[in-house]
Amino acid sequence: MAKKEKIQEEELKAEEAIAEEAVEETSEAVEELPDTEVIEDEETAQAVEEEEDESLRDQLVRLQADFTNFRNRTQRERIELYQRANEDLLLEILPVLDHYEMGLETAEQHEADKAVVDGFKMVYDQFRNVLKKFNLEPIEAVGQEFDPHKHEALTHMPSDEYPAEVCSNQVRRGYMFGDKLLRAAQVVVSSGPAEASAEKGAE
Incomplete structure (x- = not known):
């Protein structure tokens, strides 16, 4: 048994020696690498970094474009909503304006009191001017x-x-x-x- 253990120990030492030799050879090979390969590694790292930066810039540009489109669309929808609300209100007002015009015309045809007619005309003109401010x-x-x-x-x-x-x-x-x-x-x-x-x- 002692002889067998001794043989195993010698085999282990031999394996350790081989491993140590391989490590030394690898270290020497790394140390002997030319500077150009190191530079290439640095250039590769820099290229990767620049590519990542460019990708981030592209994402930022797309995000800014999406936000600008969203803001313009929201503003356009707000204007359209405002216009539709004005249209609905004006359509409700127009029949009142029609009746006012008919009443004023009837008063003129029946020669109503001039002061009264002139007063109604003044109110009518003010009404029309207000509607004109809303592009009517x-x-x-x-x-x-x-x-x-x-x-x-x-x-x-x-x-x-x-x-x-x-x-x-x-x-x-x-x-x-x-x-x-x-x-x-x-x-x-x-x-x-x-x-x-x-x-x-x-x-």
Whole structure:
């Protein structure tokens, strides 16, 4: 047994010696590596670092772009919501304005007290000026060529004053809200002079 143990001990020592020799050889090989390889390692590390920095910059740019788009979209939606709210309010107000205009016209036709009529006209002008501040503009109709994008034709009637396809009368005033049609003007469209219309009908 002692002999066997001695052999095992010698084998272990031999293995340790081989291991130590391998370590020494590896250390010497590392020490003998040329400086260029170290530089290449540094350059590689720097390249990796620059690539990571560039990736982070790209992410930051994309994040900034996404935030800018989000902010613009939110602002646009806020403006659209504000405009829709104004449109709804103005559409509720317009019938009141229509009735006010009819009442004022009736008062003038029946020769009501001038001071009273002038007072109502003043209030009417103030009302119109307030609506104008909100980009509400009346649509010109009478004497204008019929435009289906602004006018709603209720009927065609002969007219000696206006040629065919021209608005000869306005039944209800129309309004533009900025560049958008808020309410079309209801109009009577001329079919031309009565005689010409009759001749055309006879044909």
